[in-house]
Amino acid sequence: MNPALRLYSIIVAACLTLSGGAISAQPADDVAVRELANGLRIIVKPDRRAPVVVNMVWYRIGSVDEKNGFTGIAHVLEHMMFKGTKTVAPGEFSRLIAAAGGRENAFTSRDYTGYFQTLQKSALPLSLRLEADRMTNLVLSQEEFAKELKVVMEERRLRTDDRPQSVVYERLMASALVAHPYRNPIIGWMSDLENLSLADTRAFYDAWYAPNNATVVVVGDVVPDEVFALVEKYFGSIPRKTLPPRKPQDEPPQLGLKRLTVKAPAELPYVLMAYRVPGLQKPATDWEPYAFDMLESVLSGNDAARLPQKLVKTDLLATTAGAGYDGVGRGPSFFYLSGSPVAGRTAEQLEQGLRRELRRVVEEGVTEAELNRVKAQVIAAQVYQRDSMFFQARQIGSMETIGFSYRDLDLYIEKLKQVTAEQVKEVARKYLIDDVLTVAYLDPQPLEGAPRRAAPAGVRHGQ
Amino acid sequence: MVNNLMKLLKPAVAAMLWCVVQPALAILPIEQWQTGSGAKVYFVMNRSLPMLDVSVDFPAGSGNDSKQKSGVAALANGLLRQGADGLSEDDIARGFADIGAGLGGRFDADRAGLSLRTLSDPKQRIPALELLTRILRAPEFPTAVVEREKARQIGALKEADLKPDTQAARIFAQLVFRDHPYALRSVGEVATIGDVTRDDLLAFYRRHYVAERAVVAIMGDVSRQQAEAIADQLTRGLPRAGGAVPGLPAVAPLQGAITRIVAHPASQSHILIGAPGIRRDDPDYFTLFVGNHILGGGGFVSRINEEVRQKRGMAYSAYSYFSPQLAAGPFVIGMQTRRDQADEALAVARKTLRDFINNGPTEKELLAARQNIVGGFPMRIDSNRKIHEYLAVIGFYGLSVTYIDDFIGNVERVTVAGIKAAFARHVDPDKLVTVVVGADKDQTVAAAR
Numbered sequence: 001m002n003p004a005l006r007l008y009s010i011i012v013a014a015c016l017t018l019s020g021g022a023i024s025a026q027p028a029d030d031v032a033v034r035e036l037a038n039g040l041r042i043i044v045k046p047d048r049r050a051p052v053v054v055n056m057v058w059y060r061i062g063s064v065d066e067k068n069g070f071t072g073i074a075h076v077l078e079h080m081m082f083k084g085t086k087t088v089a090p091g092e093f094s095r096l097i098a099a100a101g102g103r104e105n106a107f108t109s110r111d112y113t114g115y116f117q118t119l120q121k122s123a124l125p126l127s128l129r130l131e132a133d134r135m136t137n138l139v140l141s142q143e144e145f146a147k148e149l150k151v152v153m154e155e156r157r158l159r160t161d162d163r164p165q166s167v168v169y170e171r172l173m174a175s176a177l178v179a180h181p182y183r184n185p186i187i188g189w190m191s192d193l194e195n196l197s198l199a200d201t202r203a204f205y206d207a208w209y210a211p212n213n214a215t216v217v218v219v220g221d222v223v224p225d226e227v228f229a230l231v232e233k234y235f236g237s238i239p240r241k242t243l244p245p246r247k248p249q250d251e252p253p254q255l256g257l258k259r260l261t262v263k264a265p266a267e268l269p270y271v272l273m274a275y276r277v278p279g280l281q282k283p284a285t286d287w288e289p290y291a292f293d294m295l296e297s298v299l300s301g302n303d304a305a306r307l308p309q310k311l312v313k314t315d316l317l318a319t320t321a322g323a324g325y326d327g328v329g330r331g332p333s334f335f336y337l338s339g340s341p342v343a344g345r346t347a348e349q350l351e352q353g354l355r356r357e358l359r360r361v362v363e364e365g366v367t368e369a370e371l372n373r374v375k376a377q378v379i380a381a382q383v384y385q386r387d388s389m390f391f392q393a394r395q396i397g398s399m400e401t402i403g404f405s406y407r408d409l410d411l412y413i414e415k416l417k418q419v420t421a422e423q424v425k426e427v428a429r430k431y432l433i434d435d436v437l438t439v440a441y442l443d444p445q446p447l448e449g450a451p452r453r454a455a456p457a458g459v460r461h462g463q
Numbered sequence: 464m465v466n467n468l469m470k471l472l473k474p475a476v477a478a479m480l481w482c483v484v485q486p487a488l489a490i491l492p493i494e495q496w497q498t499g500s501g502a503k504v505y506f507v508m509n510r511s512l513p514m515l516d517v518s519v520d521f522p523a524g525s526g527n528d529s530k531q532k533s534g535v536a537a538l539a540n541g542l543l544r545q546g547a548d549g550l551s552e553d554d555i556a557r558g559f560a561d562i563g564a565g566l567g568g569r570f571d572a573d574r575a576g577l578s579l580r581t582l583s584d585p586k587q588r589i590p591a592l593e594l595l596t597r598i599l600r601a602p603e604f605p606t607a608v609v610e611r612e613k614a615r616q617i618g619a620l621k622e623a624d625l626k627p628d629t630q631a632a633r634i635f636a637q638l639v640f641r642d643h644p645y646a647l648r649s650v651g652e653v654a655t656i657g658d659v660t661r662d663d664l665l666a667f668y669r670r671h672y673v674a675e676r677a678v679v680a681i682m683g684d685v686s687r688q689q690a691e692a693i694a695d696q697l698t699r700g701l702p703r704a705g706g707a708v709p710g711l712p713a714v715a716p717l718q719g720a721i722t723r724i725v726a727h728p729a730s731q732s733h734i735l736i737g738a739p740g741i742r743r744d745d746p747d748y749f750t751l752f753v754g755n756h757i758l759g760g761g762g763f764v765s766r767i768n769e770e771v772r773q774k775r776g777m778a779y780s781a782y783s784y785f786s787p788q789l790a791a792g793p794f795v796i797g798m799q800t801r802r803d804q805a806d807e808a809l810a811v812a813r814k815t816l817r818d819f820i821n822n823g824p825t826e827k828e829l830l831a832a833r834q835n836i837v838g839g840f841p842m843r844i845d846s847n848r849k850i851h852e853y854l855a856v857i858g859f860y861g862l863s864v865t866y867i868d869d870f871i872g873n874v875e876r877v878t879v880a881g882i883k884a885a886f887a888r889h890v891d892p893d894k895l896v897t898v899v900v901g902a903d904k905d906q907t908v909a910a911a912r
Contacts, residue, residue, distance in 0.1 A: 091769075099835065155779035340618075
């Protein structure tokens with residue numbers, strides 16, 4: 001698996017959709033790019049292995065663009081985008097795509113909102129026409145809004161409220177950051193959802209859904225010039241908008257270790273540690289983000305990596321242990337360590353174990369063999385991911401919408417291959433320190449209202 | 464030979480455009496043969512990417528577990544890679560990682576096996592296949608590793624058992640399958656895993672991971688000659704069958720309705736409704752596949768999703784499916800909803816099912832489903848990974864090598880009357896299991912008819 005995919009095992013709430021995804025790289029030399037007069041960007045990557053096409057429309061609007069009291073609005077709007085336009089009735093979008101044999105869905109992350117259809121290639125015009133229509137003609141009715149808001153609340157209960165480890169991640173972000181909107185969950189706080197209005201959602205749509213805030217990504221059995229002509233035909237007349245100013249909302253420096261505890265029904269404790277570290281800014285000249293990416297892989301990128309090998313298999317301290325790095329985004333980046341202790345061991349003991357492994361990196365460094373192993377996986381993953389058109393489209397759209405170029409996907413791989421053992425040691429020494437650390441523990445509670453199994457002798461639940 | 468997937472798919476597109484199936488043209492030229500050791504091999508050559516997918520599967524799923532030692536099959540499968548032929552688990556993990564190869568597993572009630580994805584260059588392919596061969600041929604199940612993995616599995620089960628979705632699935636399987644092995648949880652139980660020994664795992668491996676019942680699926684950038692050599696290499700050293708292994712017993716039909724409500728503090732109730740469904744070789748397979756697409760399998764446009772989510776906003780996820788297996792796998796309707804409206808959601812789902820069984824779908828619904836399935840056919844086989852999955856399924860369940868070619872025709876032949884009749888044969892709305900986890904107190908209602 002490519003390194004960027006893995007952080008999703010930790011950041012379970014980083015993207016709300018029925019499918020997951022992440023970024024990495026593939027050869028980009030055959031990619032064609034065009035920008036319409038209204039500012040809409042189009043990126044086409046031919047892949048002629050099957051008569052299939054993936055169409056994605058990406059908006060540079062995510063939970064990072066929300067204000068206090070309105071958290072979750074970007075995601076609610078994503079749901080409402082299926083609820084009808086001036087000429088397409090509620091639910092008709094899905095029925096038309098289904099009748100063409102297509103599969104469709106959408107996703108909202110901290111940084112962007114995306115919509116996609118996978119279809120036989122002859123259905124691409126339908127897909128583009130419908131996307132252009134809902135970019136500008138959305139009808140938001142109170143009746144549909146009220147129902148869909150309930151669906152989103154059910155989604156929040158399912159994905160977060162009833163999942164203790166998701167709650168830990170949510171609360172950790174809310175503690176680690178004090179100013180930057182990454183502190184809010186993508187799906188929104190329940191109170192904000194309960195008080196969200198149709199007018200709020202309409203204003204958000206009117207402000208941000210515009211061709212000059214969007215990118216169309218098409219991957220499949222297509223000819224770029226034909227795609228450009230189709231996109232021009234359907235999107236060309238949509239007027240550009242003056243987008244609201246985006247405030248940086250920079251996070252002030254962290255001034256010392258933070259700790260929090262989440263009490264929730266669970267059997268085993270869970271530990272999540274987040275170090276505030278640099279993310280990707282200038283892909284051509286940065287080196288630290290690539291070193292963090294390699295460190296993540298050395299720690300947990302394969303079954304023989306350090307955390308599973310040492311903490312799970314050798315020390316019998318953890319049932320799971322992993323590392324993660326979210327270095328490509330519009331907001332602050334973190335390096336994560338996480339895991340659950342085995343029965344009979346505590347969260348504190350596991351935290352000490354995770355810290356011991358970090359100290360080993362700082363004091364002894366990593367080996368050439370470890371780095372070469374990760375590089376071999378990176379190189380192979382470049383080939384493997386060409387087997388999925390969807391994944392290729394997702395990488396391009398994500399990189400572009402966050403603010404980089406699809407070309408940086410290749411650059412990213414080249415830079416990973418150049419990372420040295422000394423650089424990995426250096427970023428660990430310089431950044432993975434207590435002053436920028438937030439630690440969250442899950443303190444397991446018995447289920448109320450259900451019989452509790454007797455714990456084996458000697459087992460402590462919680463700390 | 465076929466150079467890319469596009470060529471593979473052209474006849475499929477023609478079939479869609481004209482709504483005519485041309486059986487003379489193979490959409491997917493699957494080659495099939497048997498190794499000297501008796502394993503069945505399914506192969507599609509594809510040179511468009513320099514990579515290779517290989518899997519070896521056995522009828523060694525949890526359906527072969529006993530109630531007393533539930534979990535043996537899953538542990539045996541999971542531990543294959545954790546020590547074999549003199550290699551430690553770290554040797555094996557490093558061996559694959561060093562060449563960028565990925566080792567995966569397949570495990571369910573019927574099937575168990577390993578799958579490998581590697582670059583096709585001999586520098587990676589040869590060592591990757593050598594490692595896979597040694598793992599399959601000589602797993603050691605080291606005692607220390609066995610004990611560690613048992614403890615980890617028990618910990619994971621205790622964690623999972625607190626979750627309302629896990630509880631619902633477990634109770635549902637027990638009520639639907641009762642004494643049948645499909646009632647057993649595929650990964651075992653807290654109470655049974657502790658008793659599993661290294662000898663149990665070795666015995667299970669020797670009995671079930673045998674060459675004569677192996678299915679090898681190969682997809683990607685190798686020649687037929689290379690594929691033959693690969694299949695021979697992978698299966699030559701496998702255990703040999705020591706006689707017939709009894710097949711799974713038939714699943715007995717439910718004698719009446721039963722509803723089990725379980726107390727849980729979660730904010731949502733997790734609801735499952737269902738019964739034993741069909742075997743993979745049931746002649747009604749395609750009729751029920753298309754019918755269920757209309758009922759609850761077609762995503763946002765299916766009836767259950769329409770009634771529960773689109774019309775009422777009662778759930779994020781609401782669906783139905785058949786899971787056809789060697790024996791009759793389950794028919795399931797599922798959803799999660801705010802606990803104070805669980806009764807209402809349940810009533811909506813039951814009414815939707817009853818209406819569908821009584822009246823069948825409309826012609827318009829059938830047309831829409833057909834358009835979606837037939838029009839979406841190219842996406843079923845648009846990557847090496849998906850084609851490889853098909854090869855493995857075709858081989859394991861003994862489907863025809865023309866299964867892909869016949870797929871569109873089989874969907875086109877389904878009628879409204881056929882769907883109504885097939886549902887009437889297989890789903891009795893008066894004999895369903897209902898499980899609701901996430902209530903204030905436990906309750907069981909049984910009604911035998």
